[in-house]
Amino acid sequence: MKLNYKKVFYVGLAFFLISLFWQTYDSVITKILIDKFGLNQTWSGVVMALDNVLALFLIPLFGGLSDKKNSKLGKRTPYIIVGTVVAAFAFIGLTFSDNYQTTKLETETSIVSQYDDVHDQTLDYNAWVGIRDGIVNQWQILLNDGTISQDTYDKFYERVVDGIDTDDTTNINSYDYDSDRREGMNEILNVSGGVITTKDNSDLKEYFYLHLNQRAWVETSQSPGTFIVFSLTLLIALLFMATFRSPAVALMPDVTIKPLRSKANAVINLMGTFGGIGAILILTVFSLDKLSYVDYAPAFITVGILMLVLLGIFLWKVKEPALVKEKEAEDLKYGLEDEELEAKVENETVEELSKEKKRSLILILSSVFLWFLGYNAVTTKLSDYAPKVLDLGFSMPLLIAQGAALIAFVPIGIIATKIGRRKTILMGITLLTLCFGSVYFLTPDTAFIMYVIFGLTGVGWATINVNSYPMVVELAKGSNVGKYTGFYYTFSMAAQILTPILSGILMDILGRKVLFPYAAFFVAMAFITMFFVKHGDAKILKKDSALENFDVDMD
Numbered sequence: 001m002k003l004n005y006k007k008v009f010y011v012g013l014a015f016f017l018i019s020l021f022w023q024t025y026d027s028v029i030t031k032i033l034i035d036k037f038g039l040n041q042t043w044s045g046v047v048m049a050l051d052n053v054l055a056l057f058l059i060p061l062f063g064g065l066s067d068k069k070n071s072k073l074g075k076r077t078p079y080i081i082v083g084t085v086v087a088a089f090a091f092i093g094l095t096f097s098d099n100y101q102t103t104k105l106e107t108e109t110s111i112v113s114q115y116d117d118v119h120d121q122t123l124d125y126n127a128w129v130g131i132r133d134g135i136v137n138q139w140q141i142l143l144n145d146g147t148i149s150q151d152t153y154d155k156f157y158e159r160v161v162d163g164i165d166t167d168d169t170t171n172i173n174s175y176d177y178d179s180d181r182r183e184g185m186n187e188i189l190n191v192s193g194g195v196i197t198t199k200d201n202s203d204l205k206e207y208f209y210l211h212l213n214q215r216a217w218v219e220t221s222q223s224p225g226t227f228i229v230f231s232l233t234l235l236i237a238l239l240f241m242a243t244f245r246s247p248a249v250a251l252m253p254d255v256t257i258k259p260l261r262s263k264a265n266a267v268i269n270l271m272g273t274f275g276g277i278g279a280i281l282i283l284t285v286f287s288l289d290k291l292s293y294v295d296y297a298p299a300f301i302t303v304g305i306l307m308l309v310l311l312g313i314f315l316w317k318v319k320e321p322a323l324v325k326e327k328e329a330e331d332l333k334y335g336l337e338d339e340e341l342e343a344k345v346e347n348e349t350v351e352e353l354s355k356e357k358k359r360s361l362i363l364i365l366s367s368v369f370l371w372f373l374g375y376n377a378v379t380t381k382l383s384d385y386a387p388k389v390l391d392l393g394f395s396m397p398l399l400i401a402q403g404a405a406l407i408a409f410v411p412i413g414i415i416a417t418k419i420g421r422r423k424t425i426l427m428g429i430t431l432l433t434l435c436f437g438s439v440y441f442l443t444p445d446t447a448f449i450m451y452v453i454f455g456l457t458g459v460g461w462a463t464i465n466v467n468s469y470p471m472v473v474e475l476a477k478g479s480n481v482g483k484y485t486g487f488y489y490t491f492s493m494a495a496q497i498l499t500p501i502l503s504g505i506l507m508d509i510l511g512r513k514v515l516f517p518y519a520a521f522f523v524a525m526a527f528i529t530m531f532f533v534k535h536g537d538a539k540i541l542k543k544d545s546a547l548e549n550f551d552v553d554m555d
Contacts, residue, residue, distance in 0.1 A: 001334065003260045005267060010317035011255065012271030014080055014248040017310040019275030021087065021241060024303045025051070027283055027383045027394065028296055029234070034384055035292040036101045037227050038217025041381070041512075045504030048380050050235075052496040054242045059489075063246030074320025076247035076254065083244030084311045090237035092304035095297040097230035102293055104226065109219055110138065111212045112293045118208055119292070120391065122201050132164055135211050148218055156214055163207045202389065202444060206511055209388050212292075255323040257330045273406060279303065280399045289395035290387045353475060360535035361475050361484075365491045367533070368468055370526035371429065372495035374436065374519035375461060377503040381515050389512050390447035397450050401458030408459045412466050420537040421467035422530065428463025429527045431456055436520035440513060471536035 026048075033044040062079060069075045106112045118131065136157075143153045220227050256264045283289045286298040353361065379398075386394040416424040435457040442449060472488045499522075506514050 001257065001259055001330075003256075003263045007318075007323065008252070008256070008264045008267045009271070010314060011252055011264075012268045013310045013314040013318075014084075014244075014251065015268050015272040016275035016278075017084060017307045018241070018245060018248060019272040020279050020303055020306060020310075021091065021237075022051075023276040023279035023398075024091075024282070024299060025237075026379055027279070027398070028288070028299060030380060031292065031383050032098060032230075032296065034213060036098065036105065036216060037220045037230070038213050038215070040213065040217075041384075041504035041507040042501060043504070044384075045380070045500030045502075047231075047234075048500040049497045051238045051242070052493050054238055055245070056490075056493050056497070058239070058242035059246045060486075062243045063250060066247040066250060072321070074324065076244075076251040077315070077318070077320045079244040079247040080251075081311065081315070083240045083242075084307055086240040087237045088304040088307040088311075090233050090240065091307075092301050093233045094230060094237070095300045097226050097233065098296055098300075101220075101226045101230070102295065104223075105216060105219060105293065109215060111215050114208075115212060115292055118205070119387075123204075128164075128204055131208065132161065135208075136161060138215070142218065147222065152218070156211070160207050160211045160214070163210075164204060205388065251318075251320065255320070255327050257327055257334065259334075270406075273402060277399060277402050278306075280395045280402065284393070284395045284399070289383070290393035292387070357475055357535045360533045361472070361487070363529045363533045364468070364471050364475075364536055365487055367425075367526040367530040368472075368488060369491045369495045370522050370529060371432070371464060372492045373499045373502075374522035374526075375432070376496045377499045377515065377522075378436065378519045380500045381503060381507070381512075385512050385515050386450070390442055390450060391444040392447040392450060397454035400451055401454040401461070404455040404458035405462035408462045409466060412459075412463050416467050421471050422533055422537055425464050425467050425471075425530055426527060428460045428467075429523055429530060430460075432460035432464065433520050433524045433527065435460060436516045436523060439516040440520075471533075474536045 030044055030048055033039040033047055034041070039047070066075050066079050069078060071078055073081070102112075114131075114134075121127075123131070139148070139153055139156050142148045143150065252264055252268055253261055282299055282302050286302075288294055288296060288299055382398070383394045386392045386397065412424065415427075435453050438453055439450065442453075469485075469488055473484050475484065503515060503518050506518055
């Protein structure tokens with residue numbers, strides 16, 4: 001038996017384009033929703049959770065439908081064609097509403113010019129006083145002409161102006177004007193009502209970005225048509241991406257005999273990883289990873305066209321019916337044709353898990369839920385956090401994390417065979433917790449350390465991800481692997497639905513800097529649940545090749 005790597009590579013193009021889409025979606029859509037349409041962190045999180053809600057229902061639905069499909073193109077290919085084409089054109093279609101909204105903000109508000117003047121500057125006292133006064137005047141005009149209500153104005157004033165003026169106050173009579181700390185201080189010194197307020201630029205920019213966000217929402221709420229069109233176009237893209245994910249997953253085992261599926265799955269997952277890296281490179285090339293109010297059309301169009309090109313190559317090289325027949329012939333050749341029937345009989349007589357193994361299964365799934373709560377919050381919100389808190393583009397940290405994970409896969413597989421999956425995962429959890437926790441202490445001056453931290457983050461996440469899914473299915477018996485795979489996806493997707501919303505609520509209340517403590521907390525909680533796991537480690541077996549260490553389930 002020998003795996004046809006060329007065949008699996010072409011089959012894996014479907015995974016490449018899936019990852020290309022989702023990495024771009026996760027990186028860009030959050031920024032558009034917050035910056036251009038004025039959604040707060042909570043509601044942007046609701047939108048970002050929508051794809052996982054759809055996936056929870058549509059992935060099994062279309063997986064089942066594709067099982068029953070019978071066409072000249074095969075069972076899975078028709079879904080891949082329709083899903084890719086519609087999703088690609090819908091993704092490109094987002095450029096129209098995105099550009100229209102940007103133009104509206106440029107011509108009908110001053111927030112784009114205000115952003116350009118402030119986002120990359122370290123400003124002194126006089127500059128910040130002028131900015132604050134300009135912001136207040138702008139909102140006062142909106143109130144006076146009836147654009148906003150008194151309640152809206154009061155909420156703005158409380159959250160933005162009061163935030164600038166009243167935090168960390170000291171009695172003016174006791175303030176030491178000759179203090180060395182005042183010299184060269186890049187802080188606002190606002191004398192008002194007998195108090196003097198001191199803040200550094202990063203704190204002040206947080207309130208400034210909140211003003212921009214609320215002002216964009218005023219524009220959206222006054223004329224919501226553009227937002228509605230954007231949302232409907234995005235919904236179409238998400239729906240059609242969900243229609244072919246499960247068929248794409250099922251295609252590999254359809255055309256690959258069982259003994260070679262481990263190696264084939266490794267190739268498939270590598271293709272998905274490179275798709276994610278490709279998306280990050282596109283954002284970096286077009287300089288879309290740091291600034292707000294930019295034109296995202298180059299990224300949307302490039303990704304959409306690449307999806308269509310990759311689909312064309314896939315259709316050229318992957319003839320599903322012929323490949324299925326080849327696989328069936330190999331089954332006959334190697335005497336594998338009766339395995340499905342045997343597995344079905346075995347599944348009908350499978351024993352229930354013991355209480356101890358059930359406890360381990362629950363603990364593993366709880367760990368999956370907890371670390372996805374932490375990790376997915378970061379991947380969803382990083383594109384908003386990095387530029388505004390650290391004055392840093394988000395694409396390079398993600399690229400470094402992906403690259404580090406690729407390099408780490410093989411060593412991680414070796415370590416897991418030596419010390420076991422559970423201990424390896426605990427090491428990964430510890431590393432991930434330390435990485436997320438340390439980001440809280442970074443400032444724009446020390447933001448370069450983010451590159452090192454995210455390199456280690458990639459290693460930590462790969463350490464967890466490589467070993468967690470195998471621990472779940474290790475507890476399966478016979479052909480109920482699919483059932484346990486369902487457990488894994490249910491818990492991971494439930495976390496990915498909840499965490500953009502929960503983290504968004506906390507960020508709205510406490511500010512953006514709560515993101516990484518939030519992530520570190522939930523990953524640390526996963527250490528506790530995983531610590532008490534007693535089952536799920538496999539017997540140490542020698543891998544046929546280093547490539548099999550990439551054999552992890554794709555998220």
